[in-house]
Amino acid sequence: MNSFAEWLKQPVKSVDKTHEQQALARQQQLTKPPGSLGQLENLAVKIASLQASEIPDLTHVHITVYAADHGVMAEGVSAFPQSVTAAMIRNFANGGAAISVLAQELTAKLDVINVGTVDTLEDIPGVFDKRIDAGTANFCQGPAMTEQQCQQAILVGRDNVLSDIDNTQLYIAGEMGIGNTSTASALASALLKCDPIDVVGPGTGLDKQGIQHKVTVIQHALELHQSELNDGPLSTLTLLGGFEIAAMVGAYLTCAKQGIPVLIDGFISTVAALTAERMQPGCKDWFIYSHQSAEPGHKVVLNALDAKPLLQLDMRLGEGSGAAVAVPLLRQACLLHNGMATFEQANISKGDT
Numbered sequence: 001m002n003s004f005a006e007w008l009k010q011p012v013k014s015v016d017k018t019h020e021q022q023a024l025a026r027q028q029q030l031t032k033p034p035g036s037l038g039q040l041e042n043l044a045v046k047i048a049s050l051q052a053s054e055i056p057d058l059t060h061v062h063i064t065v066y067a068a069d070h071g072v073m074a075e076g077v078s079a080f081p082q083s084v085t086a087a088m089i090r091n092f093a094n095g096g097a098a099i100s101v102l103a104q105e106l107t108a109k110l111d112v113i114n115v116g117t118v119d120t121l122e123d124i125p126g127v128f129d130k131r132i133d134a135g136t137a138n139f140c141q142g143p144a145m146t147e148q149q150c151q152q153a154i155l156v157g158r159d160n161v162l163s164d165i166d167n168t169q170l171y172i173a174g175e176m177g178i179g180n181t182s183t184a185s186a187l188a189s190a191l192l193k194c195d196p197i198d199v200v201g202p203g204t205g206l207d208k209q210g211i212q213h214k215v216t217v218i219q220h221a222l223e224l225h226q227s228e229l230n231d232g233p234l235s236t237l238t239l240l241g242g243f244e245i246a247a248m249v250g251a252y253l254t255c256a257k258q259g260i261p262v263l264i265d266g267f268i269s270t271v272a273a274l275t276a277e278r279m280q281p282g283c284k285d286w287f288i289y290s291h292q293s294a295e296p297g298h299k300v301v302l303n304a305l306d307a308k309p310l311l312q313l314d315m316r317l318g319e320g321s322g323a324a325v326a327v328p329l330l331r332q333a334c335l336l337h338n339g340m341a342t343f344e345q346a347n348i349s350k351g352d353t
């Protein structure tokens with residue numbers, strides 16, 4: 001058996017129930033009516049149990065943006081040209097992208113990884129060059145990736161998580177890849193066995209006609225690969241995925257195996273999360289869902305994961321931006337959990353309940 005298969009077989013870490021119980025008990029002792037901090041209480045309990053700590057802490061956030069191009073762009077499925085992927089990599093490096101601004105404010109570690117753009121980029125300081133190929137192949141004509149390429153991409157994500165694991169209290173994977181809402185929609189349709197109509201949306205801004213064309217393109221791709229779509233989630237990822245999406249899957253699998261909490265971003269990020277969960281059930285115990293994107297398919301994929309996102313801001317950007325926006329909320333949930341006085345400390349009556 002090769003080392004990839006061995007690694008894949010490593011189990012997902014189980015979540016610490018003792019710390020969950022301790023954190024729940026502490027929430028009952030804090031000077032507030034029980035339950036009055038609503039979802040912030042559940043969040044603090046979740047983070048305490050995932051970190052197996054009495055004092056959950058999100059000082060050290062690791063954000064990684066995975067960027068790659070998509071062969072399906074040959075079918076005219078985005079409102080923007082393919083060259084924007086590489087241009088945005090430069091923008092990430094220069095600090096001008098949404099995620100750059102947010103990561104800086106959060107004092108998060110921000111990595112940018114080129115997993116496979118069509119444009120050859122010069123060496124850019126701060127950008128890791130892990131190009132597998134000049135974009136994936138067009139999944140309307142054949143498999144998007146070879147098995148070997150898919151494994152390689154998954155391992156890019158794994159190695160990124162492992163590179164700073166001792167210092168990571170929360171991991172966020174963001175993506176950049178023009179055309180990747182098509183890729184994510186194709187993957188979601190295949191994994192959920194639903195019609196592309198249910199998950200395809202405007203992405204960067206297609207009109208009604210553009211969306212209809214995108215649906216047709218994905219329907220054709222699913223027909224082409226039909227005979228192989230029951231071969232398991234790794235095979236589906238190879239046939240229909242993207243390099244950046246496979247890298248995110250690898251990162252999520254690694255976080256779940258190593259016990260690192262993950263904050264999931266938008267539609268594409270959640271499709272990667274679904275793929276990881278299908279590859280290794282139990283992964284999703286390590287996931288927190290930041291927001292529900294305006295991309296209509298996001299709701300469908302969140303439902304499939306039984307996920308309750310924290311925010312609904314009509315964001316539809318990706319890059320990890322929705323997750324980054326939710327980090328202050330998570331931090332505040334932890335601050336309240338750690339810093340509030342108990343009824344006993346404050347000498348306040350707990351009332352009759």
Ligand SMILES: Cc1cc2ncn([C@H]3O[C@H](COP(=O)(O)O)[C@@H](O)[C@H]3O)c2cc1C
Nearest residue numbers: 078080175176177178179180181203204318
């Ligand atoms: C300037 C710009 C910055 C972005 N940052 C993220 N995306 C987002 O939009 C793309 C997916 O949408 P579609 O499938 O319609 O191409 C991805 O790159 C995603 O990360 C961007 C898109 C653009 C144009």
Ligand SMILES: O=C(O)c1cccnc1
Nearest residue numbers: 266267268293316317318
């Ligand atoms: O929800 C997302 O992640 C998203 C939606 C549209 C375009 N890019 C990303």
